[in-house]
Amino acid sequence: MSSSITRRHLLVEGSKVAVSASVLGSLLAACGGSDAGASGSVSLRYWVLGYSPKGANKTGMLTDAAVAAYKKAHANIKDISITGYTGDQAGFTKLVQAVQGGSTVDVFRLPSDVLPELVSSGSVAPIDSYLTDDDKNDIIPSILETVKINESYYAWPLWVPPVGMFLNLDIFKERGVEVPKDDWTYEEFVDIAKRLTFKRSDGQQVYGYTGVVDAGVVNTWPIIMGDGGTPLSSDNKKYTFNTPEGISGLQKLVDLALKHKVTPPDFGTQTPADMITGFSEKKNYAMYSEPSGSSATYKALKMNFTVKSMPIGAGGKPLTTGGIGLISVASIPDEGKLKAAMDMARYLTSASVGKDVSGYFLAPGARKSVEVNDPISLFKPFVPYTYITPIIPQWPQIRTLLHEQIQKAVLGKISPSQALNNPASEINSLLNG
Template structure:
């Protein structure tokens, strides 16, 4: 879940004219880019809007020709056939480049019409308050909106309106190598549920003979460890995103339990929290390593751990519950956002295309093929992962996941907190000291 990395504005703006021209975004705020949907001439009949709609999308799953844009290209062709005179221009945008290019287009005032991205980026409160993002409520009935999982739809809500259409969610869960459980004679948690005490006891039983029960990493923009910090009721920010709250007794207690896995109980690898993503996964999944039985991962790791060279007897489990009595997981939401439009006819047609892309069937297809979890309840009821019990279990976890905060300065807030967590996990600071030291850094970013 990489966050925004702002390019140097002075350099970016030098290339904005060329970039906008290349992506076709220069016409997006010009009513002359298409013909209006209606006319004021006496006796005239209303005509459907015609013109070009610019859509930015990233690569998804490949077809047999290794084309990762085949799905959106096929939907474009179908929609254009249904709406003569409408052209959908697909701007293929690698995910790693999406943020910088969006920043440039917004700074230049020549953004695309539709963007597919993570909710806390394009549908950020900053963009909404700036008037860059269009609300979508007028195009949906209450019953239609009720078909979206509440935690997914909430990510696009601000002051009673919705500023995007969720398509899918990603979530963190615990992955268990059942081969190690069997070798150690340890029973996995029933239905993938356990308390922290039960989790700790099993980690102790799994540790020994060159194997540890658990490990993970601490890095900016990665949240595999955070559900442990929140298991006792701690939260990074207040509900209204105006106050830092991660130094509460509940948060300190959660971090202490996490640190105890390494420093007190010694059930975690000695380098827990200090390794990178690739090395941590290799230590868990590589056939010649498999140094721990349990690791938390985003949902991509499920598919990776089901096929060679990493295939294993895999189980998906919830994070352990703490004093709050609830298992916490973190995730994010991806969906479509419509940027500010001046032509009403074009706005209606653009949203018509969004609805065309986000039917129950299309969200089901995306979930099944792309390995993400559906945002629509009706799509989830079709069981896209019926043949994959591990993914189906993770989908259940996703339906109640907490999402990354939508604060405008979240990237910097995240970096400040993660830096202190790294100092705690390497033994430099106590749990209390680390979380309290983050306060002054975060408070300056909340103003």
């Protein structure tokens, strides 16, 4: 999945994404100007999570427009090629290998838990020399600190995509079910999911709930963690998911499939694309949990939907999960190209790009100056209580080990207790290694 934005392609063909030309002139100052090299001397390669070329999806449309806006304001940029990768374990592996290869990526979007692995291999350039006082005052301090590794900052924070519960309001209306309150409990969620699991007169089966179970995402983890369990201790030095709270939380996720039977038969093996198709096209998923990215697509489709907080478990407090969307720059030996890459990364995470490209931010922004509109704004209240997955080098391996066990439990092959106890020794060895 790749595309190339030349100087002539300033708008995406067939796209309805508007680029505000009136503010493009100010970008030279905002992004450090065009001193990185002579006119048209720098070519950059940008890898983007979830990107489809030629405006084939919302991320593709918005990314193309943002890159075009940046290019127009920077005479030193000759070309910016864009490559997409998928938001699952296979996609993240592809990205890591490409960045570590050192010859195909300059600027790239990535989730926060992938960053330490790339830093440890020396594949990412620190941003310290390019981080201005204005940047430091604008980026939410706690978020900026998450990209600090060994006293240096290694990424430009883009946004925080917390997991929320998507509700297809047409199905709620079809079944005469009231929309839940923001403080709904797991038990209330189960009751609603049961009432929304039914067969239509034409034979189509509708399911009350689903969600992706994959090593690359934590879309169902708010249910697992709702009773108070966490995968690691607060200092990230000990595995703790096999506590009674963790096991009871996983039992609740498993029960949705095996006891309450409110999930589709392939629950546990579905892809993100399956969620979108079932929720918006086939309309046979009444609820599903996911971060905010798809909400802009649903709004563009004029879907009748809303987003609610994840149901509260036995822990008694609102909780959701997520990561931090980042943009990093590869270790580029050419100083002029490195500066150009840093300038672009800053712009693509700033309020300026949000003004130039309507709807650019698909999650609440990491900067105080960034404003988001409906439906992204529905996710903003979730940010303060979002559990951010550990930003440590071992996490990609740990989440892969956990996913295998969680998936087996959801499929009924092992018990929740076995699922969370089985990887304990191996995970603790990774943490202590």
